[in-house]
Amino acid sequence: MLSLGNLYHGGIMVNYRCTAACRHCLYACSPTRRAGYVSREAMREICRLLRKGGIGSVHIGGGEPFLDFQGLAMAVEELRDAGITLDYIETNAFWAAGADGPAMLKRLRSLEVEALCISVDPFHAEYVPYALPLRLAKLCEKNGLGYFLWKQQFLPALSRLDAVKTHSRAGLEAVLGDAYISNTARLYGLRIGGRAVNIEGEYAGRGALADFTDSKPCGDLLSTGHFHVDADCCFIPPGCTGIRIPLAEAVEGIPEGKYPVFEALYYGGTGALLEFARGQGFVPEKTYPSRCGLCFRVRAFLAGKGFAELDADHYEESLKYY
Numbered sequence: 001m002l003s004l005g006n007l008y009h010g011g012i013m014v015n016y017r018c019t020a021a022c023r024h025c026l027y028a029c030s031p032t033r034r035a036g037y038v039s040r041e042a043m044r045e046i047c048r049l050l051r052k053g054g055i056g057s058v059h060i061g062g063g064e065p066f067l068d069f070q071g072l073a074m075a076v077e078e079l080r081d082a083g084i085t086l087d088y089i090e091t092n093a094f095w096a097a098g099a100d101g102p103a104m105l106k107r108l109r110s111l112e113v114e115a116l117c118i119s120v121d122p123f124h125a126e127y128v129p130y131a132l133p134l135r136l137a138k139l140c141e142k143n144g145l146g147y148f149l150w151k152q153q154f155l156p157a158l159s160r161l162d163a164v165k166t167h168s169r170a171g172l173e174a175v176l177g178d179a180y181i182s183n184t185a186r187l188y189g190l191r192i193g194g195r196a197v198n199i200e201g202e203y204a205g206r207g208a209l210a211d212f213t214d215s216k217p218c219g220d221l222l223s224t225g226h227f228h229v230d231a232d233c234c235f236i237p238p239g240c241t242g243i244r245i246p247l248a249e250a251v252e253g254i255p256e257g258k259y260p261v262f263e264a265l266y267y268g269g270t271g272a273l274l275e276f277a278r279g280q281g282f283v284p285e286k287t288y289p290s291r292c293g294l295c296f297r298v299r300a301f302l303a304g305k306g307f308a309e310l311d312a313d314h315y316e317e318s319l320k321y322y
Contacts, residue, residue: 001253002266004235007053010227011090012046013236014038014075015063016313019094020127021321024185026194026241027228028317029063037071038231040078046229046247047082053224053251057085059117061228066095069104076111088115088148092128096136105143115146121154122172122184131163153187191220192292193241194314198322204289212291213271221265224250239292240265242299242314259309261302270295280305 013027015037021030038046050058058079065072072089079086089108095101120133133149140147149155160175161167172180182203190196220239228236235250237243243262245254254262264272270291274284277298288294300315 001255002263003253004222004224004250006224007050007055007227007251008223008225009057010050010055010224010229010238011059011061012038012043012075012079013062013228013230014060014065014071015067015231017067018062018064018092019067020064020092020124022123022127022195023181023199023322024123024188024190024194024196026191026196027063027236028194028241028314028320030317030321032320033063033313033317036231037068038075040074042231042233043075043078044082045233047078047084049233049247049251050084050229051082055084057087059087059090061090064092064094065089066091066104069107073107073111076108076113080112086113088117089113090117090119090150091136092119092124093133093136094128096132096139101136101139102143105139105145109143109145113145115148116140117150118147120149120158121151121188122157122176122180125158125161125167125172126169127166129164129166130158130161134163151187154184191239192290193239193296195318195320195322197293197296197318200289200293204293206287206289209284209286209288209294212288212294213274214269215271216269217267218265218269218295221262240295242296242303242311242318243309244311245309259307261299261307262309265295270298273298277302 016029016033017035018029019031060075076086118133118136120130137147137149157176181199185199192200221237223238226238229247230236233247234244235247245259264276280302282298282301299310303310303312303315
C-alpha cells in the first residue's frame, strides 16, 4: 500500500462548472464543464474521510459554489454536523447583482459561515465585471459576514477599467499593458497546472528535455497541504491537478499497482513518467518550459489512454479558452 500520511489542509470542490474560464484556473473550471453538484451522500462520506485523515477545517470552492445555493447550504450543514470548521467559501461574485444576495448572506450567517473569499483580478474581469466583487464586499459588511478580496492588490489596476462590464484580452492589454497576463500570474505566484500551463507556454523560456527528466519523486504529488476533494469524493494533490484518486484510498492507503501513472511519479519522478509514456507511444518535444510543464503534457497524452488516476476532462478543458 502507498500512503500519503495524515492530511494537512484542503478544500472541497463542490462542482467543476463555473461562470468563468479564467486563464490561471488550476482546476480548468469553465461554463462547459459537466453540470452537477456534490450530493448530500457524497458530502457525508467526504466529511467522514476527512475526519479520519485528521482534518479539522476546510474551505469550499469549485467551480463556482453559488451556482447551486441550496446545494451550497447543504454542504455547509454537513460540515457543521461533522464538526469540521469552514474557513471560508470562494466565489467570483457573479450573483451579487441579483436581488436575493442579502437573503443568501443571511442564510449563510444562520449556518455559522464566517467569511467569503471573493475573487477580484484581471483574469476574472474577463468574465465578471469587477464592480460585482466590490458590491458583494459591501453586502457582506451590511449583513455581518466576513470577507476578503483575493487579491486586493489588483484593485488599483482594475480601477482604470470600466467596472460594470467584462473586458477582452485586447481591451485589458490596451489599458493595463501587453504584459498584464504575465504580471498578474507573477503577482499570484501561480503554480503550473490546469489552464495556467498556457500562461507558462506563452511567456516562459524553454530548456532542454534532459534538464527536466530526473528520478526525484514528485514532492507535490505527495503533499497534503492545500489539497482538494472534488464532488466525486476524489483527492487531488495540490500541485498536480488532473491527477485524482478516491479520497478513501488517499486516507486509508493506495493499492500497489493500481495507478501506474501515479506510481511512476511517486517513485521515479518525471524521468520514470516519461519512460512510461514512451511505452504508450508518447514522442516528447526537444524543449519544455519547466519540469511541471513537461509533466502536464505527458499526463495530457496519457489521459487519452484511459488511466483511472487521470481526469481526461481536466486536460481537455485546460487547453481551451486561453
